[in-house]
Amino acid sequence: MDSCSKAGSTTTTSAVTYLAVIHGAPYTSAATIYLNDTLITQTTGIATGAFSPKYGTIRPGSYAVKFKKAGTDSILDQLVSSSYDTLNFYTLLLYNSFNSGASVTGGTAHVLKIWDDFSSVTSANAYYRFFNLAPDYPQVSVYFNGLLTQSNRTPADNAANDGFNKFQPMTAANYTITVKNAVTDSVIATSPTVSLQAGNAYTIWLSGIKSSNNSGMSINVLQAQY
Numbered sequence: 563m564d565s566c567s568k569a570g571s572t573t574t575t576s577a578v579t580y581l582a583v584i585h586g587a588p589y590t591s592a593a594t595i596y597l598n599d600t601l602i603t604q605t606t607g608i609a610t611g612a613f614s615p616k617y618g619t620i621r622p623g624s625y626a627v628k629f630k631k632a633g634t635d636s637i638l639d640q641l642v643s644s645s646y647d648t649l650n651f652y653t654l655l656l657y658n659s660f661n662s663g664a665s666v667t668g669g670t671a672h673v674l675k676i677w678d679d680f681s682s683v684t685s686a687n688a689y690y691r692f693f694n695l696a697p698d699y700p701q702v703s704v705y706f707n708g709l710l711t712q713s714n715r716t717p718a719d720n721a722a723n724d725g726f727n728k729f730q731p732m733t734a735a736n737y738t739i740t741v742k743n744a745v746t747d748s749v750i751a752t753s754p755t756v757s758l759q760a761g762n763a764y765t766i767w768l769s770g771i772k773s774s775n776n777s778g779m780s781i782n783v784l785q786a787q788y
Contacts (some may be wrong), residue, residue: 579646579648580617587610594608616788617651626640656672658670679728689729689763691727692767738756
């Protein structure tokens with residue numbers, strides 16, 4: 563489908579559900595995805611850190627979801643059958659919880675189904691949500707242009723608190739986004755000159771595996787579009 567910002571106009575499209583995937587589990591290898599035991603990814607799977615640049619479409623219905631280690635029949639995690647409704651938007655998020663593993667092949671992974679609700683998005687503001695997908699950092703704080711916006715975010719806390727999956731309004735502008743260790747106040751990663759545009763929704767997340775200089779850490783900014 564052609565790309566449209568955020569939820570876009572859904573008046574001309576029927577009988578589809580919109581689905582995106584984020585492989586946000588740095589201690590987990592590439593993963594294949596099955597809906598009702600039907601493979602929907604390439605056999606090589608989705609690489610660690612990869613994500614959908616825009617929503618794809620599936621037929622509305624009820625689906626059981628399985629994430630498997632690519633190239634094997636080993637299940638990383640699964641979700642029981644649930645409904646994917648017409649003209650709704652969903653994200654399947656694969657993540658590692660804090661201290662989940664010590665190698666990219668051995669980490670315990672979990673999958674979360676998120677309903678991406680754009681009903682509150684208006685042209686008056688930009689909208690964002692933030693995920694801490696860095697299992698090595700138990701507490702992080704988020705700054706926009708040096709202003710503390712969210713504090714003490716723990717790894718994949720949006721799995722337990724659905725409020726973190728909701729899009730929050732903010733003034734449309736260019737921002738430098740910085741994520742710091744909430745305990746030491748040291749910088750983990752910075753993303754300069756991020757344009758958050760009015761009427762659009764963005765998913766922002768911290769990812770990577772901790773190193774001595776945090777060279778493997780990054781901030782991802784994904785504009786919702788299909």
